[in-house]
Amino acid sequence: MVFGILSLAATVPLLATSTVQLQQTAQETKDGNGSNIGSTKTNKCHLNVVPSPRERSDVKSALKDRRLILKDGFVKLSAQAEKDSPFHPVTAYFLPFPNAGYDGLVTTIDAMNMLNWLYIDSTSYRVTYGTRAQTENHLTGPMGLTLMADGSSKVTMDGWDGYMAVEGEDGEWSLYFDKDSNGLAGKIDENKTKRTAQIELHRDMLE
Template sequence: MVDAIVGLALSLGLVAPTAVSVTTGVAQGVSEQHKQNADAANQTRMLKFHIDVHIDEKRRKGKAAALHNGIITLHSDKLWIEAKDPETGWPVDATHHPFTGFYLAYPDDNRPSTRGMVSTITVDPPMLNWIYIDNSTYALSYANRSGSIAHHVGSFDWTSDANDSSITFDSWEGFLAVEEAAGKWALYFDMDDDGLKAIRKDKKAVEVSLVRRVVTGQEVNKWGLTEEGNMGFRATKEVDKISGKNKG
């Protein structure tokens, strides 16, 4: 249990370098989210999910056809679109970690309140990183707070309150799959709404929708988030007290 809390706190960058306990540091991140949880819709944004890929039928041509019904994975510092096992719902390549995360308020006093998105990047301990859009390349990447804070960290959201809703950034589904190498497709965001012409150059690109698939039970446990608590650990009285849930 201690390993899980340490991993979560350090990877999210919520623990101060001075004598602040790990539990307190994680609770500060939870407290930031509680400020936004004025309604049930915000609270459901902390449900854990994988990300599946949908491509409109008219765009399922050539190489792009293989991306439809794929899954988002994290490796080599980027988010990728890969084949999904239809029986397990996990990546065909078992060495690649599927996105397994949720929405969480990004802790930064120097910017307006922003809804970020986090994912586990390892299973044991269940390390969480922030998802961000690189300022220069517009590729979707992941890092701890210090590695993500200079980039576009939000606001992430979804298109509806259904479990299979699509992910948005800045209220728009502007995601593109770009073929980085033969058969290897990375996830980008069309920040300038120009098809990433200057960035991708002669690389093939296709518009994709990112469909949120809520996960439960053993599927959650396998990829680093347990059933107990939205952050993947059992909330203690100390966490509840700091985060404002327990006024007693």
């Protein structure tokens, strides 16, 4: 039996080398402002964490020089200035999410360039990754970009950059999306949380 790329993606990780048709479709998509940015959306990138200018100085210092990694089944923040992390860095680009009419965000998950979808758990709002089947009933998009005056770009979800970093009692920072715009009220255990911070995800483009 022959499976198309989209149906295959529902059950197993994609091979990065198997996504040419999806990338060609993505290159034709437009962002919310109607600008054709497909040529940049299909470029691989790491995602750097940039704290909101409104955050306290201690939080800004704690989040400096961190990027997103895959660890323990979730998307977390690397150690500071960690260039050779033992954990796989989020290496992402945009692809049309199957049967959804919008772009999702995929990441390689290993050195073999297998791909998973990044998604937001619909109950906890924690950002994680998995196969198409694992994303069922969770939030997968629309994922987009905001292009900034200096030529850099940041990743958005449903038109805005409501990402938050949450520091657990073990000192690790995890990635969440503040879907309800209320500081993740009711979504995190305050007794097990040291600090939270509003952040942006800036693309660090790869050659």
